[in-house]
Amino acid sequence: MPLSLDLSSPGDRPTSRHVRQNANLLSDLLNEAIAYLDGEDAAKLVATARSAASQETPDGEAPRLDHLFADLSSDKAIFLARALASHSMLANIGEDVAGRRRHAEADAKPGDERPRTLVDAVKALVAEGKSPAELTKAFAAMNVVPVLTAHPTEVRRRSMVDRETEISRLMALRRHHLPPDLDADIRERLFREIALMWRTRLYRPERITVKDEIRNALSIVRTSILPAVIDLYADWSQQIGQHGQMAPLLKMGSWLGGDRDGHPGVNGDTLKLALASQARVILDWYAxxxxxxxxxxxxxxxxxxxxxxxLALAGQTRDPSVHRLDEPYRLALELIFDRLSAVSQKLTNQWVAFATSRTDVEPYTHPDAFVADLKIVIDSLERNGGERLVGSALRTLVEVAQACGFHLMSLDLRQNADVHERTLHELFQRAGTGVKYLDLDEEARSKLLISELSHQRPLVSPFTAYGEETTRELATMEAAAQMVRDYGHGCIGAYVISKSATLSDILEPLVLLKQVGLVWGGAAPRASVKISPLFETIGDLENGPRVLRQWLELPLSRTILGDRPVQEIMLGYSDSNKDGGYVASRRGVARGASALAFEAERMGVGLQLFHGRGGSVGRGGGPAAEAVLAQPAGTVQGRIRMTEQGEMIARRFGDQPTARRNLDGLAAAVLMASEREAHRPDPKVEAAMTALAEASFHGFRALVYDDPAFEDFFWSATPIGEIVGLNIGSRPASRTASRKIEDLRAIPWVFSWSQARFMLPGWYGFASGVERAGLSTGQLQDLAGGFDFFGALLSNMELALAQSHMGIAARYKDLSPNKADAQRIFDAIQREHDSARQIALAIRGGSALLDNQPELAESVALAGLSVDPLNHLQLELLARRRAGDQDENGRLAIQLTVAGIAAGLRNTG
Structure with missing residues (x-):
C-alpha cells in the first residue's frame, strides 16, 4: 500500500495582513465603481455610513446612527443597503482567498498532529500498527455522504454567485508575484467584475422555486464538488488504494427536490427534475x-x-469504421459512449453533450453494466500490457461511476409522520376496511401495520378517488418507484421520517411504499428503499433507543434490512435546540447517538447516523471534521451522513480546492473516529454533564416557553415578521399559520436571532445551567477533558458569543412596543450572555473571547465592520415599517439588509 505524501515546505505563513489587504482592495474597488457609475456624493454617503457604524462609544454600546438614516429616502435606503451588502460580500471573498492559502499551508505543514486528509489518516493508522488488510476492510465499510439541502433563508441569486466566483478567481491570481503590467490588468478586470456586480440585482423579485434551488446547487456541484470528488478518487487510488482501486467510500447526497416536509412545492415532478438534472451532469462527464x-x-x-x-464487446459496435477494425479498444469505447448517450436520452430526454450523431443502441439498464464494460477494458489492458498501461483516468472513471451511478447524488425523500398518519387513515377508509386509523392507539396501529406488511394485497385502488393530500403523496411515491426502476436503487438515499416518536412512525411509510412497489409484503417483507426515522426533540432523542429496539425486535425488520443489516437513524440538532437550548440539544444528540449504537450492537445490527446539522452553532454547525471526531466512540462505525445547508454549500464547497479540502478532511475524520477505541468517561464527569444538560434545559425553557411575554418579544425584537414576508427560500417559515415558537421552523428561528445579533440559540441556557447545577470551574474543566464533544461544544459556543453584539441587540429590543417586558427579558438575556462569556473564559483560562484563535477572532471582527452598518440601517427601516410605512422600496431595502447581514455573518441559519 503506497503512502507517498507531498510534505514540501509550504513557504511563509500568511498573517492577518493578507486578509486586510484583500478586503481593503475589494472595498476600494467597490467605492471606485460607485463613484464612477453614480458619482462622488453617492460614494461619500456609503463611506460615511460605514465609518459612523465603526465608531466606539465611551460606554461600549453600539453607536446611534439615527441622525444619519432618519431623513434617508426609500430610494437612497435601497441604494445604501445595496452598497453595504456588497461590501459585506466582498469582505467575505477577501477573507476566503486568504483563507484558502492559509488552509492549504496548514494542511501541508510538517508535524501537524491531526490528520487532515485521508492519506494522512492512513499513514497515522499504519504507524499505529494497522495492516493493509485491516485498512482495506475499513475502506470497504466506509460510507461518507455529505447531503446538500435547501435553505429556507437562502438569499443569494445565482447571478451574484457567478460574479463572486469570478472575483475570487481573479483575487487568487494576485497571490503570486506578478509583473506590474499584469497586476494592473487583473486589477482592472476586478474593477469591471465589481462594477457589473454593483449593477446586478441582489434580491429576487419573486420567491425562489425548488427548480431554482436545484439549479443553484447543481452549479456548485458541476464546477467544484464533482471535480473535487474526481481528484480525490484519483489521488486515493494512487496513494492508498490496493491495486490502484478504492471502494466508493465517498458519495454525495441531496434533499433538493425530495424534501417535502411542510413544503407544498416538492412533489413527484420535482423529484424527477432533480434526478434528471443530476444525471445530465454526471453523464456528460462520463461521456x-x-x-x-x-x-x-x-x-x-x-x-x-x-x-x-x-473482442466480444467491440463486436457489438454499430457501423464500425473500416479504419478502426484492428483497434478493438476504440470500438468498445464507441459502444460504451453510444450506450451512455442512449441512457442520457432515456433519463433526461437529451443526448450527451459530446454526441455528434444519434444512436439506436440499447441504453444501459443499470450503472453496474456501464462499470462492467469499463472493467473489461481494464482487464484486457492489464493482461496484455500490465497495470501501468491502464492509467489513472480509467480507474478513476470506474471509481466515480461506482460512487455516483447515473444519479450523481442520492436523493432522499422526507415527509412528516403526521402526513403518513392522515394518508393511511384515508386509505383504510376508502378501502372499506372500517378502520379509523387516527383513532387507534399506538399498540393497535403497530399491529395493523405489521399485518399489512405480512401480505401482498394493496390498499390503493386505481378506481378510487382520493383527497388532495393523499393523491399528492401517492403520486410522489409512484415517481420514486419509477426513478428506482430508471436509475437503480442507489438513486434514493433514504426515506426520512420527520417527527418520528413511535414504532408506528417507522412502519407507516413502509406500508405506503408497498402501494407503489418499493416494499414487497409477505412472510419475509423486503424493501428497496431505506427507512430513516428522524428523532428531533429532546424527548424524541431520549426515546429513540426504545423505538429502535421495538423495531429491531420485529422479525420483518431483519428481512427489510437485508443480509448485512444497517439501520440509519437521523438525529436533529435544530428542533432539539429550539426545544431545549444549545447545551441540552448537544447533550441529547450525543447521548442519543451512544444509546442508539449500544442498542443496535446488542441487536446485531450496524448503525449509520445521519446528522441533520445546519450552518449556525445553534443548529449543530461548525467544522464538519471536528464534529465527526467529537462524536461518542462507537457511533461512527465508518458510516456517516450529514446535511450541508444552503448558505454553507457555497462556503464549504464553492470552489474546487475548498471542496476538496473539506471532503478529504471529512473522510479522514470518519476513518479516524471509526478506529478510535471506546472508553467510558468517569462516572462523576458523566453525572456532571447530565446535571448541566438538565439544568440548562430548564433555564432555556424558563425564558422561551414559560415567560408569557417572550413570544411577543421575539416577534418584535427580531425581524422574523419581515423575514416571513420576504422572498427568501422556497419553504414556508412556519409549519402552521400560528405565531407559536413550537410551530416555527428551526432555521428562521435561528436566522432571526442572528439578524438581530443576539445569536441566542448558540449559547443561551449554558450559564444558567452551570449555576443551577452548582458546577465549579474545576468540574467544568474536567468535563472539557472527559468529553470530546463538550470541548467542541465550548469552542463553538465561544464563537457564537463572539459573533453576538449585545449593543446592537439592545437597539432591536427597543423595537418592542411593550417596553417594560422587553427590558426585563433583554436584561435576562444580557446577564446570561455575560455569565456565559465569563465561564467559557474561565474554563480555558482566556482573557478575551477567541484570544486562543487570533485568526478566527479577526474574522469575526472583520465581519462586524461590514455587518454593523447594515444592522443600523435595518433598524431604521424596521422602525418605519412597523410604524405603518408600507412603501415597496422600503420592503426591498429591508430584504437587502437581510441579505447583507446573512452574507457577512455567514453561519446565520
Whole structure:
C-alpha cells in the first residue's frame, strides 16, 4: 500500500495582513465603481455610513446612527443597503482567498498532529500498527455522504454567485508575484467584475422555486464538488488504494427536490427534475472521459493481443469504421459512449453533450453494466500490457461511476409522520376496511401495520378517488418507484421520517411504499428503499433507543434490512435546540447517538447516523471534521451522513480546492473516529454533564416557553415578521399559520436571532445551567477533558458569543412596543450572555473571547465592520415599517439588509 505524501515546505505563513489587504482592495474597488457609475456624493454617503457604524462609544454600546438614516429616502435606503451588502460580500471573498492559502499551508505543514486528509489518516493508522488488510476492510465499510439541502433563508441569486466566483478567481491570481503590467490588468478586470456586480440585482423579485434551488446547487456541484470528488478518487487510488482501486467510500447526497416536509412545492415532478438534472451532469462527464480514452487507446491488434471479452464487446459496435477494425479498444469505447448517450436520452430526454450523431443502441439498464464494460477494458489492458498501461483516468472513471451511478447524488425523500398518519387513515377508509386509523392507539396501529406488511394485497385502488393530500403523496411515491426502476436503487438515499416518536412512525411509510412497489409484503417483507426515522426533540432523542429496539425486535425488520443489516437513524440538532437550548440539544444528540449504537450492537445490527446539522452553532454547525471526531466512540462505525445547508454549500464547497479540502478532511475524520477505541468517561464527569444538560434545559425553557411575554418579544425584537414576508427560500417559515415558537421552523428561528445579533440559540441556557447545577470551574474543566464533544461544544459556543453584539441587540429590543417586558427579558438575556462569556473564559483560562484563535477572532471582527452598518440601517427601516410605512422600496431595502447581514455573518441559519 503506497503512502507517498507531498510534505514540501509550504513557504511563509500568511498573517492577518493578507486578509486586510484583500478586503481593503475589494472595498476600494467597490467605492471606485460607485463613484464612477453614480458619482462622488453617492460614494461619500456609503463611506460615511460605514465609518459612523465603526465608531466606539465611551460606554461600549453600539453607536446611534439615527441622525444619519432618519431623513434617508426609500430610494437612497435601497441604494445604501445595496452598497453595504456588497461590501459585506466582498469582505467575505477577501477573507476566503486568504483563507484558502492559509488552509492549504496548514494542511501541508510538517508535524501537524491531526490528520487532515485521508492519506494522512492512513499513514497515522499504519504507524499505529494497522495492516493493509485491516485498512482495506475499513475502506470497504466506509460510507461518507455529505447531503446538500435547501435553505429556507437562502438569499443569494445565482447571478451574484457567478460574479463572486469570478472575483475570487481573479483575487487568487494576485497571490503570486506578478509583473506590474499584469497586476494592473487583473486589477482592472476586478474593477469591471465589481462594477457589473454593483449593477446586478441582489434580491429576487419573486420567491425562489425548488427548480431554482436545484439549479443553484447543481452549479456548485458541476464546477467544484464533482471535480473535487474526481481528484480525490484519483489521488486515493494512487496513494492508498490496493491495486490502484478504492471502494466508493465517498458519495454525495441531496434533499433538493425530495424534501417535502411542510413544503407544498416538492412533489413527484420535482423529484424527477432533480434526478434528471443530476444525471445530465454526471453523464456528460462520463461521456467526456470515454471520449478521451477513445483518443488514447488507439491500440492495434497488429501489435498486441486483447481479451476475448473485449473482442466480444467491440463486436457489438454499430457501423464500425473500416479504419478502426484492428483497434478493438476504440470500438468498445464507441459502444460504451453510444450506450451512455442512449441512457442520457432515456433519463433526461437529451443526448450527451459530446454526441455528434444519434444512436439506436440499447441504453444501459443499470450503472453496474456501464462499470462492467469499463472493467473489461481494464482487464484486457492489464493482461496484455500490465497495470501501468491502464492509467489513472480509467480507474478513476470506474471509481466515480461506482460512487455516483447515473444519479450523481442520492436523493432522499422526507415527509412528516403526521402526513403518513392522515394518508393511511384515508386509505383504510376508502378501502372499506372500517378502520379509523387516527383513532387507534399506538399498540393497535403497530399491529395493523405489521399485518399489512405480512401480505401482498394493496390498499390503493386505481378506481378510487382520493383527497388532495393523499393523491399528492401517492403520486410522489409512484415517481420514486419509477426513478428506482430508471436509475437503480442507489438513486434514493433514504426515506426520512420527520417527527418520528413511535414504532408506528417507522412502519407507516413502509406500508405506503408497498402501494407503489418499493416494499414487497409477505412472510419475509423486503424493501428497496431505506427507512430513516428522524428523532428531533429532546424527548424524541431520549426515546429513540426504545423505538429502535421495538423495531429491531420485529422479525420483518431483519428481512427489510437485508443480509448485512444497517439501520440509519437521523438525529436533529435544530428542533432539539429550539426545544431545549444549545447545551441540552448537544447533550441529547450525543447521548442519543451512544444509546442508539449500544442498542443496535446488542441487536446485531450496524448503525449509520445521519446528522441533520445546519450552518449556525445553534443548529449543530461548525467544522464538519471536528464534529465527526467529537462524536461518542462507537457511533461512527465508518458510516456517516450529514446535511450541508444552503448558505454553507457555497462556503464549504464553492470552489474546487475548498471542496476538496473539506471532503478529504471529512473522510479522514470518519476513518479516524471509526478506529478510535471506546472508553467510558468517569462516572462523576458523566453525572456532571447530565446535571448541566438538565439544568440548562430548564433555564432555556424558563425564558422561551414559560415567560408569557417572550413570544411577543421575539416577534418584535427580531425581524422574523419581515423575514416571513420576504422572498427568501422556497419553504414556508412556519409549519402552521400560528405565531407559536413550537410551530416555527428551526432555521428562521435561528436566522432571526442572528439578524438581530443576539445569536441566542448558540449559547443561551449554558450559564444558567452551570449555576443551577452548582458546577465549579474545576468540574467544568474536567468535563472539557472527559468529553470530546463538550470541548467542541465550548469552542463553538465561544464563537457564537463572539459573533453576538449585545449593543446592537439592545437597539432591536427597543423595537418592542411593550417596553417594560422587553427590558426585563433583554436584561435576562444580557446577564446570561455575560455569565456565559465569563465561564467559557474561565474554563480555558482566556482573557478575551477567541484570544486562543487570533485568526478566527479577526474574522469575526472583520465581519462586524461590514455587518454593523447594515444592522443600523435595518433598524431604521424596521422602525418605519412597523410604524405603518408600507412603501415597496422600503420592503426591498429591508430584504437587502437581510441579505447583507446573512452574507457577512455567514453561519446565520
Amino acid at each position: 467526456g472521459e470515454v471520449r478521451k480514452l477513445w483518443s488514447n487507446l488507439a491500440v492495434s491488434t497488429a501489435y498486441t493481443p486483447v481479451s476475448e471479452e473485449l
